Amino acid sequence: xxxxxxxxxxxxxVEAHKAWTPLIAGGLAFCESIAVLSLFVPATVIxxxxxxxxxxxxxAFWPVVLGAAIGAALxxxxxxxxxxxLGPGAKTKWPLRRYPELMAKAEAFIGRWxxxxxxxxxxxxxxxxxxxxxAGILGLSRLPFxxxxxxxxxxxxFVLVAPGAxxxxxxxx
Numbered sequence: 001x002x003x004x005x006x007x008x009x010x011x012x013x014v015e016a017h018k019a020w021t022p023l024i025a026g027g028l029a030f031c032e033s034i035a036v037l038s039l040f041v042p043a044t045v046i047x048x049x050x051x052x053x054x055x056x057x058x059x060a061f062w063p064v065v066l067g068a069a070i071g072a073a074l075x076x077x078x079x080x081x082x083x084x085x086l087g088p089g090a091k092t093k094w095p096l097r098r099y100p101e102l103m104a105k106a107e108a109f110i111g112r113w114x115x116x117x118x119x120x121x122x123x124x125x126x127x128x129x130x131x132x133x134x135a136g137i138l139g140l141s142r143l144p145f146x147x148x149x150x151x152x153x154x155x156x157x158f159v160l161v162a163p164g165a166x167x168x169x170x171x172x173x
Contacts, residue, residue, distance in 0.1 A: 011049045021059050022067030025050055029068040029157065033075025033122075035082065036095055038129035044160065051164025061165050068157035069150075072122070076132040076149045083136020090137050102126065106134045115144040119152035123159075 010028075014021055025047060032043035047068060054061050083090060090096055091103055106127065110117045118140075121131030135145055 010046045011053060014050055014053055015057055018057060018059050021050065021053070022063040024067075025064045025157075025161070026067035026071030029071030029153075030075040031071075033072045033079065033129055033132070035079040035129045035133040038075075039126075047157075047160045048164055051161035053164075054161060055164055055166040061161070064165075065154075065157045065161050068161060069153040072156060073150050073153035075129070076118070076122070076153070077146070079129060079132040080136040080142075080145055080149070083133040084139065086137065088137060090133070102130065103134070106130045107138070110134055110138055110140070115140060115148050118145055118148035119155075122152040122156045 010024075014024055017024070028041065028043035028046055028050075031041035032038050032047075050064060053059055054064055086093070091100075096103055106121075109121065109127065110131065113120060115135075117131055118135055121127040132145075132149065
């Protein structure tokens with residue numbers, strides 16, 4: 001099954017099960033935010049499509065945004081805790097050992113930006129799932145991590161869902 005077929009079937013499922021849209025958005029955002037798993041789930045494209053369904057299928061906007069934000073924050077939290085549990089030795093384990101240049105970039109990004117890297121990383125493809133993992137591996141403090149995690153998850157979810165939902169039309173209501 002290619003990405004387009006997956007996107008089409010996922011959006012058809014959402015349209016048929018509108019009441020479950022916030023939970024579906026949360027599940028997709030969760031998968032998108034988990035290190036390694038995010039490589040296999042094209043959730044960003046599907047979440048933008050869900051935004052379009054929100055705009056045209058009478059689905060409540062804020063519950064979908066909140067569901068996606070919760071899913072994204074939980075995914076990053078799990079990746080962070082996995083990084084803390086594995087510690088620096090995680091760099092030598094599969095699949096991370098196969099991508100030393102990506103690991104070096106993630107580590108340099110966190111080294112340069114500190115806890116702000118958690119918020120910034122959410123908006124950049126592969127970094128979305130790796131930055132929380134490396135934040136844990138590098139031992140960044142939990143409370144600042146969670147503050148950046150939750151705040152950026154809310155903004156990220158809004159940014160993905162709002163354009164398709166017809167942000168300007170919605171604001172006019």
